[in-house]
Amino acid sequence: MIKNESPAGGETTARLGPGRLFHGWAARKQLWMLAYWPVYGALFFVLERLRRPVQYHVMHTKADDWIPFCEGFVIPYVFWFLFLIGIHCYTAKHDAAAFKRLMAFVAISHTCALAIFFLFPTCQHLRPLAFERQNLLTQITAFFYRIDTSTNVCPSLHVVGSMAVWYAARDAGLFSRRGCRMFFSAATVLICLSTVFLKQHSVLDVAAGLLLSDLVYRLVYRPVRGGYPSTAERWRERWQERRGTLRRT
Numbered sequence: 001m002i003k004n005e006s007p008a009g010g011e012t013t014a015r016l017g018p019g020r021l022f023h024g025w026a027a028r029k030q031l032w033m034l035a036y037w038p039v040y041g042a043l044f045f046v047l048e049r050l051r052r053p054v055q056y057h058v059m060h061t062k063a064d065d066w067i068p069f070c071e072g073f074v075i076p077y078v079f080w081f082l083f084l085i086g087i088h089c090y091t092a093k094h095d096a097a098a099f100k101r102l103m104a105f106v107a108i109s110h111t112c113a114l115a116i117f118f119l120f121p122t123c124q125h126l127r128p129l130a131f132e133r134q135n136l137l138t139q140i141t142a143f144f145y146r147i148d149t150s151t152n153v154c155p156s157l158h159v160v161g162s163m164a165v166w167y168a169a170r171d172a173g174l175f176s177r178r179g180c181r182m183f184f185s186a187a188t189v190l191i192c193l194s195t196v197f198l199k200q201h202s203v204l205d206v207a208a209g210l211l212l213s214d215l216v217y218r219l220v221y222r223p224v225r226g227g228y229p230s231t232a233e234r235w236r237e238r239w240q241e242r243r244g245t246l247r248r249t
Helices: 028-050 062-066 071-094 096-119 136-147 157-171 178-197 203-220 231-248
Strands: 002-005 011-014
Touching: 028 071, 028 096, 071 096, 071 136, 071 157, 071 178, 096 157, 096 203, 157 178, 157 203, 178 203
Parallel strands: none
Antiparallel strands: 002 011
């Protein structure tokens, strides 16, 4: 709701419609692409909860046995949700082209992952039967263990989602600032590590997630100007857009 002064001095109330709500967002005409997420969620729910394959392929390597459980990694594991939502909001508001490429990456990579889950069902038996320590972090981890099954684990979608954020942040020109570049790189690495230290995934799942991300990156991002636009090109484009906006006003 927004209130405006009427000519007579009273107040009139106008409803804030979708057009006004996202007014000024660069990708407001492309926000329909977000509809992929509920479609993906419904299909994942069917695979995860309703479909019962005859056989699951167990994901395990010797490296998994060497990696200890560490509940501290639940912090970057949970941060992944904000990480993913944040880059959607940033690109939708500031860079329509980057938003479209982000959604293309998400749709292709996650659809491929669903196809893999269907054709090659996987599971893991890495979770500890009991925690050595009882604290807030282990309680949060136990919550994820309850709501998230240990099936359909390869490739790791936490890894794929993290790479989606990393690629989009670079594509949107955020890597032009050293601090942002370090933040996104560190967050991506920590989230990928969290999947194995929380025993949510095998090293194989992480490797598969990185491989899938690289293949989809080559499909979505590499054709664009032979790779990522340079920082200078991006700033030039933004300056020209800003000058055009000022002239129109």
